[in-house]
Amino acid sequence: xxxxxxxxxxxxxxxxxxxxxxxxxxxxxxxxxxxxxxxxxxxxxxxxxxxxxxxxxxxxxxxxxxxxxxxxxxxxxxxxxxxxxxxxxxxxxxxxxxxxxxxxxxxxxxxxxxxxxxxxxxxxxxxxxxxxxxxxxxxxxxxxxxxxxxxxxxxxxxxxxxxxxxxxxxxxxxxxxxxxxxxxxxxxxxxxxxxxxxxxxxxxxxxxxxxxxxxxxxxxxxxxxxxxxxxxxxxxxxxxxxxxxxxxxxxxxxxxxxxxxxxxxxxxxxxxxxxxxxxxxxxxxxxxxxxxxxxxxxxxxxxxxxxxxxxxxxxxxxxxxxxxxxxxxxxxxxxxxxxxxxxxxxxxxxxxxxxxxxxxxxxxxxxxxxxxxxxxxxxxxxxxxxxxxxxxxxxxxxxxxxxxxxxxxxxxxxxxxxxxxxxxxxxxxxxxxxxxxxxxxxxxx
Numbered sequence: 001x002x003x004x005x006x007x008x009x010x011x012x013x014x015x016x017x018x019x020x021x022x023x024x025x026x027x028x029x030x031x032x033x034x035x036x037x038x039x040x041x042x043x044x045x046x047x048x049x050x051x052x053x054x055x056x057x058x059x060x061x062x063x064x065x066x067x068x069x070x071x072x073x074x075x076x077x078x079x080x081x082x083x084x085x086x087x088x089x090x091x092x093x094x095x096x097x098x099x100x101x102x103x104x105x106x107x108x109x110x111x112x113x114x115x116x117x118x119x120x121x122x123x124x125x126x127x128x129x130x131x132x133x134x135x136x137x138x139x140x141x142x143x144x145x146x147x148x149x150x151x152x153x154x155x156x157x158x159x160x161x162x163x164x165x166x167x168x169x170x171x172x173x174x175x176x177x178x179x180x181x182x183x184x185x186x187x188x189x190x191x192x193x194x195x196x197x198x199x200x201x202x203x204x205x206x207x208x209x210x211x212x213x214x215x216x217x218x219x220x221x222x223x224x225x226x227x228x229x230x231x232x233x234x235x236x237x238x239x240x241x242x243x244x245x246x247x248x249x250x251x252x253x254x255x256x257x258x259x260x261x262x263x264x265x266x267x268x269x270x271x272x273x274x275x276x277x278x279x280x281x282x283x284x285x286x287x288x289x290x291x292x293x294x295x296x297x298x299x300x301x302x303x304x305x306x307x308x309x310x311x312x313x314x315x316x317x318x319x320x321x322x323x324x325x326x327x328x329x330x331x332x333x334x335x336x337x338x339x340x341x342x343x344x345x346x347x348x349x350x351x352x353x354x355x356x357x358x359x360x361x362x363x364x365x366x367x368x369x370x371x372x373x374x375x376x377x378x379x380x381x382x383x384x385x386x387x388x389x390x391x392x393x394x395x396x397x398x399x400x401x402x403x404x405x406x407x408x409x410x411x412x413x414x415x416x417x418x419x420x421x422x423x424x425x426x427x428x429x430x431x432x433x434x435x436x437x438x439x440x441x442x443x444x445x
Contacts, residue, residue, distance in 0.1 A: 125345030147348020171282035174415035176206020205442035296423030
């Protein structure tokens, strides 16, 4: 026993997957493995036919009062039109089915059951907070989940999951690592919930890696309509006494998810009575759309540090994705090339396409796609991520480094550091930061 506590993804609703369901899923996978690529799709059906279209599904919520990601589904369909205009994948057309999970567990389960009924060979580039609802049907059918948004624990634990980013845990750990060298006192404002209790663990793992003391912890209701008291407390902590690192400014890190904008409204008013401080947050709490809506260069986010999974939207490495949007979705205002959901969908379809291409003229089924990915296929993404590679063999993979802290399927623990300058998100530092070691050191007791 090392005393190390398993880190759970802290940014999500607290849905816990039953142990029995996990065990059953694992048993189903072992049965699938014994039948090679035979699980998931019966040869000759729509999803697995060797000459018919290749059928996949993308799901994401829209028209809800909470998180909405309509651009992910719209981009998936645009990608299908684009790839089909180029002759398809290995000469076969790609059919993309879409589903709205409505930010609801019942709807998420319906999407998954539809994917099974339609014999899709994969669910690609999707977003849902309800892994307990959608993973059991997928696992029972052996359908791989490629490039989820990274918002649930199961995306980093299920053997059928192939995440292309490191989810929210990497963003907060990476943020702490960046702030350790730039900030004085650091104050975290986070939800007063069981899930929120994990946030200091991840942020502090980054801070302490950089030899910075742990952040002050300010708790807040996750459904408040204003945060004036928490803003004042955060400012008191980040500006009081001698800064932890010489004369560096204090930093305030709001990690309130959808309520971050509400906090920043209160914080903008409260900070006028205090010395200047810097704010910092993880992608997902804020994006370019939020920055624009809040006033751009004159808004509260100006100067904020933000960690993301990928290069900034203006980076030339997004040219291929933008070309797809230009050719097949020009004028579709659901698709924003700066949206991390759209970007994740692009990378997920890159992975899927490379996997199918590697099968050449062989059968394309859920089982064969899974098998080629599990066999260690190396998939470059044009520099948008490190080369992605999953494996279930005895050979080492980067996921082995993270299995001990509860992320056995995470193969990309790289983050980027961005900053808001003149109202625009730009790169604050060249290249990626690997937070694998930071996550391994997170909360040893």
